[in-house]
Amino acid sequence: MADSFAHKPDAPQGASPSRPTTRASLAPPLNPAQAQAVRQALAVTKRGCAELLVEADWVAKLNRSAATGQPLRIKLGLDPTAPDIHIGHTVVLNKLRQLQDLGHTVIFLIGDFTSRIGDPSGRNATRPPLTIEQIKINAETYYAQASLVLDPQKTEVRYNSEWSEPLGADGMIRLAAKYTLARMLERDDFTQRHKAGIPIAMHELLYPLMQGYDSVALKSDLELGGTDQKFNLLVGRELQKEYGQEPQCILTMPLLEGLDGVEKMSKSKGNYIGIQEPPATMFAKLLSISDVLMWRYFELLSFRPLEEIAALEAEVDAGRNPKDAKVMLAREIVARFHSVAAADAAQADFELRARGGVPDDIPELQLSLPADGLSLPAALKQAGLVPSTAEALRMIEQRGVRVDGAVAEDRALKLGAGTVVLQVGKRKFARVTLG
Template sequence: MSDGVPADVAAEVERQHALIMRGTAYGDEGTRRVMDRELRARLTESLIEDRPLRVYLGVDPTSPDLHIGHCVTLRKLALFQHLGHQSILLIGDFTGLVGDPSDKDSLRPMQAAEILNRNAETYRDQAFKLLDPLTTEVRRNSEWLGEMSFGDVIHLASNFTVQQFAERDTFSNRIDAGQPVYLHEFMYGLMQGYDAVALQADVQLGGTDQTFNIMCGRTLQERQEQSAQVAVLTPILVGTDGTLRMSKSTGNYIGIDEPPNTQYGKAMSIPDDVIVRFFDYGTNVSDDEVDRIEADLNSGALKPMDAKRRLARSIVAEWHGDEAAQAAEEQWTRTFSKRSVPDDIPEAPIEFGGADTVEVALPVLLHDIGAAASRAEAKRLVSQGAVRIDDEVVKEQGTKIRNGAVLRVGRRKWYRIIPV
């Protein structure tokens, strides 16, 4: 027994804590330490009192489809459910009218209620692919926000200052740029904060962009003499472009209801440097397996192309089954084989000296064979990831190349490497 906590309870707290905190992300180490400590305490109380924690994830149904980026937090919610806690899926049908400004550098369009209601139904059905529909508590925040008077809103607003909201990057950047920030956008943090009060939440899940809104909830809970919820924050999954956050509006998403061939093809298009991140946050592949994949990629035992095939199979198999994943892979392979290497590509002779491979200065080679107008342009193409050798992106200025390798520059320039 440690600090009055039975040994078996302490062991279970450590087990659950490790599972929950794996893969989380916080903006600063101080916040992480506070949330880490509070989560341990809340788990201990839950086990001793035999009271499941009330854990919620809020989603605004601003589009009809969920993508695998949404599933980062949904998986956490499913984990809490698996650990025996009460998972709550909150449909933001009222907050969605305003739209969350957290990840936006401009005014977000307001949505029509009928569109949000229609989208909410598809969100729930898609979320149940990860959550147990029999034990998931589904709520809509219009239940309480829609019933508030203007006096109630003023009372909520009195808990915060204009400076607290104006200092947020999403607002301060727009103010500095001379762009308007509308008063109703400030209301979003108030509304989401009150959701925590209405739900009497112990834990709220969200991406790192939700930190401010979740902290609003902690403030309002304390003012209402509730225990402040614990924030469990996860990273934002980048899209298939490897740069911007995954979003349907930017087109860089993999939808969970998209056809198998579409999912597979999109997964195969991601940049090599985000493969592990997609495995970690975009699939149901075990943590140990992801660690092995990362180690094999780093050691060179696993080629990026083969890793992406595994990734694409994993994504399709989760949402459509193993047979669909196999069929999608076969279809992609047939299509890729037809279009990957055009007929009669030009040959690029280089000196091998009798060896099978040789080290080359890639910008020099690209300029010499006419693939780039200058060595400076060649260096830029390499650094931008526009050069592939045997369909592997090469960003190093110096690299090894084999006899017979296929060199591709951009989308349309192809060369087969041969000895002089």
């Protein structure tokens, strides 16, 4: 997997005892074209971001890079706590790609070592660490999914076990000596748990240190993360100072709301869009978001210029159907993770379903027919359209079930011999033959 990426320089073998220097101040003055490029790079950096720390430092780094032609090192670390990436994860991946397109070096860091500790961010209880086997299984799919957003030919992929495992007990103690417990307890979730008397395991205090040491090992100029990672990212900045490096800047991105528009997008909450979901499913889910949430998705997920999005929003405010804008967003996202042809097909499929039509590629199955017929709720459950008979009854009561295109209103309806098309909601179909 790693061999498919660009050359990966060796991690540093030791730490410099000197204090950090500011290399940016040594950059020669910029010509007008270089100054304009820096302004554009700053605008790209700040688009949709929650916070940029410290902006003046980042401008200085951009100035140095423009003057010398030396790309900056930009890092994103993800712990492979689950095998799949949803579009909420791509908010930071999109930003990474935008900075990559400006010519900077992008480092996609897989936290195979830190995953064994368990990130306590936002937790009110100790997060159980993953086993090495679980981490390996999850990490196997990360490269393929991340490369749908990043340019794999221009991306360094690294595993933080490269430098974390060789630290050993002596190195870990020396690292821990560079940060105080008082500063660690300034972290919100640690503070809340400490005040509430909720246990904080010692290994949880090591997590921010190990994540911060990643920045030292990679000599990063900028680290990206969600807003929930701000404390950890700042630890990296402080540790770089301790190791005599120019401190990295911090770019936090908002946590994307899920389809419900309320909770953070999460597979466990069922409000997510997986980047490997079928095109028709992805398209339909994007069409289901609210008109208000649509603009949030445009800002954080779309690659369209902000001016174009603002003009589109003005058209909707002036009376244009918001569905037109939503279709544009859905087509862009589906095309990115699948293809333009897949986006065309997904749109055609959605419009067919909206007109009450039946798609061509629905599941077909044979069910046994009892002597007195098969009840509709039982047929829906056996066809896999609902998880339970109770859910089938609920959907019938809500007029969410169709049999051969007609709304089913009778809970006691029994199906006889022959073939029928069953539909639940707008997207679930099955062609069932009874006999």
